Amino acid sequence: MICKKVTIKNPTGLHLRPAGILCNEAMKYQSLITFDYDGGTANAKSVLSVLGACVKCGDEIELVCEGTDEEEALESLIKAIDSGLGE
DSSP: OEEEEEEOOOTTOSOHHHHHHHHHHHTTSSSEEEEEETTEEEETTOHHHHHHTOOOTTOEEEEEEESTTHHHHHHHHHHHHHTTTTO
């Protein structure tokens, strides 16, 4: 299991479009991918779970990847978040 904290840079946070992009990226990997935010945990492969976390711009989340391709998954998700998730 590996984890890393990242800050959401999207001006509108993780609303539907960026949440979908994050989920699509997470689904490319076999690893269990979640993120911790504000005392809760969200499944990064579920759009409803990501939306339910209500992550806003400037919020910090901790990505957690566990599985055979965890390092590759974490690196890819951080790159996607840093690039703005399509925005």
